[in-house]
Amino acid sequence: MSTTTRGRADRRPSITDVAKRAGVSVGTVSNVLNRPDQVSDTTRDRVLVAIEELQFVRNASARQLRAGTIQTVGAIVLDIANPFFTEVARGVEDRLAADEYTLMLSSSDEDPEREARYLRLFEEHGVQGVMVTPSAGSLDALIALRDRGIDVVLLDTTSPVDDISSVAVDDVRGGALAVEHLVSLGHTRIAFINGPQTIKQCVDRREGVIAALTGAGLDPAAALVEVTIGSLNAEGGEDGVNRLLAADGARPTAMFCVNDLTALGALRALRAHGVSIPDEMAVVGYDDVVFASMLTVPLTSVRQPTHQLGWTAADLLLRQRSEGASFQHQRVQFQPELVIRGSSDPST
Amino acid sequence: MSTTTRGRADRRPSITDVAKRAGVSVGTVSNVLNRPDQVSDTTRDRVLVAIEELQFVRNASARQLRAGTIQTVGAIVLDIANPFFTEVARGVEDRLAADEYTLMLSSSDEDPEREARYLRLFEEHGVQGVMVTPSAGSLDALIALRDRGIDVVLLDTTSPVDDISSVAVDDVRGGALAVEHLVSLGHTRIAFINGPQTIKQCVDRREGVIAALTGAGLDPAAALVEVTIGSLNAEGGEDGVNRLLAADGARPTAMFCVNDLTALGALRALRAHGVSIPDEMAVVGYDDVVFASMLTVPLTSVRQPTHQLGWTAADLLLRQRSEGASFQHQRVQFQPELVIRGSSDPST
DNA sequence: ATTCGACGTTGAAACGATTCACGCACCCTA
DNA sequence: TAGGGTGCGTGAATCGTTTCAACGTCGAAT
Incomplete structure (x- = not known):
């Protein structure tokens, strides 16, 4: 009764439960999940049925603990409610999607403490890199972060150091x-x-x-x-x-x-x-x-150029990842443009 | 040389590394991190020094794998670039902060597939609950999610079923x-x-x-x-x-x-x-x-009432968590208000 | 008939933190 | 001096997944 009518799962089914139900080893279940073509059709079907029956959902923590890292980067903007930054974020996402990376997006609300908190949170979660619009004084923390193996790209600000890339508008x-x-x-x-x-x-x-x-x-x-x-x-x-x-x-x-x-x-x-x-x-x-x-x-x-700003930052970050030591850090700078309208010029 | 001048960490230091360096057991390091008052002053200092020297950062995956769950909930809104939803999200955050929960926020961009993808991502990451502005046809998935032990509150839509709460405006x-x-x-x-x-x-x-x-x-x-x-x-x-x-x-x-x-x-x-x-x-x-x-x-x-909408949704979710089976599901509905201005009424 | 490779599957080790029963040393009290 | 706390610290078990060396089985090649 408790298995059929349970309103709330006692425990999330694990890969082991699936293996038992399908009568195979855990290794095989993992193979079905990650390398389906290395498993025979009949076995694969049996496992898939068990997965379906148990409503099995992978445990991201265990997965990542083993793998060590994930295809995720973080971004911290000054104010998520500002359309400027949502457009930048969209640019970031568009670039990341091409490499099947996911984005953790947060808003520091211009508060250095919040920024530091999110930075730590991202690091604890094992992101591969971060894009940050930093507050004053957070540079040292970012350099330390970079030294710990997490790539850093400064977003909407020009990098004060040679070995951290940045994308900015003048x-x-x-x-x-x-x-x-x-x-x-x-x-x-x-x-x-x-x-x-x-x-x-x-x-x-x-x-x-x-x-x-x-x-x-x-x-x-x-x-x-x-x-x-x-x-x-x-x-x-x-x-x-x-x-x-x-x-x-x-x-x-x-x-x-x-x-x-x-x-x-x-x-x-x-x-x-x-x-x-x-x-x-x-x-x-x-x-x-x-x-x-x-x-x-x-x-x-x-x-x-909002979208381009975000896209380029993500691009630098991903290239930094893939190219490794041969990557040349750079400061990308776009030029702004004045759009004159009625609030300043009565003749328009 | 490689330890002092390494530009990039070979491997993130673990709690074991800290324990070795401080000359204590891993259990003690964990105690320093989680129950500092159960550790003697001298030992604690020794451990803290080691943590500082190694630039140790907790591994969230390992932590969560062991703990089974985290103080995190997810929210999926229709469009993160819409000020309406950013204000709602702010309300959610404000309520969550009181209970020290963190928020994973995503935008489905009105796409049921994106919604489903994020829902799965949240579940794999072990969120305790989700707030969703659902697309058509995603209700079954949400009910299944709830049955798997993840609390669900519908956001900005009225619940069609009695055992899922919702917060909406009429x-x-x-x-x-x-x-x-x-x-x-x-x-x-x-x-x-x-x-x-x-x-x-x-x-x-x-x-x-x-x-x-x-x-x-x-x-x-x-x-x-x-x-x-x-x-x-x-x-x-x-x-x-x-x-x-x-x-x-x-x-x-x-x-x-x-x-x-x-x-x-x-x-x-x-x-x-x-x-x-x-x-x-x-x-x-x-x-x-x-x-x-x-x-x-x-x-x-x-x-x-945007802020209130988000705040209330988060409140229902957290209370659902803490009250357990005794929680009464409810459909909260706020009333909208017409603000008349010049785009419709020339007399204003 | 034997060897060999390919294929499919197994099972145990590892990832890093938390937890908890237990051990040790010390002090207090009867 | 034996008994019982108390305060600190230990170390092994555990969470769920991935990985990989190893194994059996089968068919093809020699």
């Missing part, structure tokens, strides 16, 4: 593009809603911003109003604008947001404050996400 | 809300950009649509123009509109899109065709995603 150039554009429209007082300097993208885009201002003969100290926000999402953008508008001093006439999600929140807050766009405030975002062109005021943004 | 009501609104604005010819009937949400929302039309004394056969699209994203929405506008017959004056991503694509295509909104075409979406209120024409949409 963020300095992107930041410059945005601000050069605003300056060319005549703005001389520009707000920059930026994330913490623990995030490399924020540092680089800021560098581009400063360079563009200086290059245009403006003094950053006077022309730039920096607002630092805690998280790079819509809430952060709203928060940034609220603080900006509450501050004393001349209100900027233009604003560069570190990404489109932030810009979305900023636009929402600006609207709530009755600030008209682009007349009273020109706004530029970053990423050119799917909805940027469709907003009340279509958002000027810096476009990046 | 999609029939949601569909009705959308169309009642359009009818109240005087529309008598309404397009419905819907996904395939293999997706329960699409079936339910359609049922609500039909009910609303009938309730208003309209004949669905005449009043409703259905367009079925392959995937519920922006591309699908664009495709749907293109096909709608290319078709013969009187053009509808209103349109209900099965979700906001689809609506976004639809709006893009409508704009490309020079159709003005809401004058020539009123548009209603579904989900009220973060950018809905910020679009060129703010999108009327049906709002759902």
Whole structure:
């Protein structure tokens, strides 16, 4: 009775149970599973029937314990809810699928502790490699990881060391593009809603911003109003604008947001404050996400090759694996592109 | 030399290596790791030093093989790139964190095969339970999974059976809300950009649509123009509109899109065709995603309690685990809410 | 008739962590 | 001083799979 009507399995059937039921050895069952052509038809059928009857499901832990490793890599992005990163992840998956690798995907939410936790989790699970958008200070941990035999590729950031590959978009150039554009429209007082300097993208885009201002003969100290926000999402953008508008001093006439999600929140807050766009405030975002062109005021943004970014990172990782010591580490860098729309330029 | 300067580990150090180096038995190392207070201070320190020196990292497979199970559950959503589902996932994570469970998250991309593959992968990895937004026909597999001891909670769909719990939002009501609104604005010819009937949400929302039309004394056969699209994203929405506008017959004056991503694509295509909104075409979406209120024409949409949906699903799953046989299966259903904006109502 | 290879199958060793019954040393108490 | 705890540590068994040397059997070749 307990075998026929059990509501809940007492124990998962193992390969041994299958072997007993089919009247063969465990080795044969394993062969049926992994090298079916080395088993005679009749035996194979008998085993398959037993597998079906027992509803046998392989135990991945045992499998992997024996094998030592699995066809899996991990990826840690800054924010899984950001369309930019989901598109990158899609690129990663597409490349991995070709080599029948699977992906463990996690979001650090810009928190170094979460990043470290996931890194450890991935390692404990025996991934062959990781793609990471690292927070500040995690480089040493990544180098140590690499030394322990887990390949590392930096994602959306340029590698500071020669023996770790990276795939990035030129963020300095992107930041410059945005601000050069605003300056060319005549703005001389520009707000920059930026994330913490623990995030490399924020540092680089800021560098581009400063360079563009200086290059245009403006003094950053006077022309730039920096607002630092805690998280790079819509809430952060709203928060940034609220603080900006509450501050004393001349209100900027233009604003560069570190990404489109932030810009979305900023636009929402600006609207709530009755600030008209682009007349009273020109706004530029970053990423050119799917909805940027469709907003009340279509958002000027810096476009990046998202899918290609992810695809290339995965490609480097897999090639590093297969080529071994002969692999040449490299820093791949793509160029961003400014897409001008109504949020900055009234003539469009 | 090979031990000091090895660039790449020959083999991951095991608990045995640590034990040897520290001059203790493996049992003691395990105790240091799992019950540190049962080990004397000096021994513990010695072991910790060895762990540090060898850069020892636990092997999750071995650990889990012995333990039999892990504090992990899986979730399969229809589309990870849809903000609706990322918000749901966030709710799931928040509840799981309280019980120190981890989440394996995957996207089926509305493909039953992908769903089945991930389900199997989760099972092989020994998850304790799964939350699934199922495709049509996968119920039997889910019941079988439950019978094999893996708890199942249906996510964003109402359970068709008594002994599997579910957490959903009333999609029939949601569909009705959308169309009642359009009818109240005087529309008598309404397009419905819907996904395939293999997706329960699409079936339910359609049922609500039909009910609303009938309730208003309209004949669905005449009043409703259905367009079925392959995937519920922006591309699908664009495709749907293109096909709608290319078709013969009187053009509808209103349109209900099965979700906001689809609506976004639809709006893009409508704009490309020079159709003005809401004058020539009123548009209603579904989900009220973060950018809905910020679009060129703010999108009327049906709002759902996303975070709560995920949180509750995870809560049911964990309680099912802990309460065992005494657990009462339940169908939780939340109510949707219509948010009226400019894409349907010119007066807003 | 013997040898040989091919084929199919076997069974035990290994993977690395956890667990638990047991042993040892020590101190406290009667 | 014997008896009984207590506190630490040990080491073998165990989880389920894969792998591989070894074995029997059969047919073909010599």
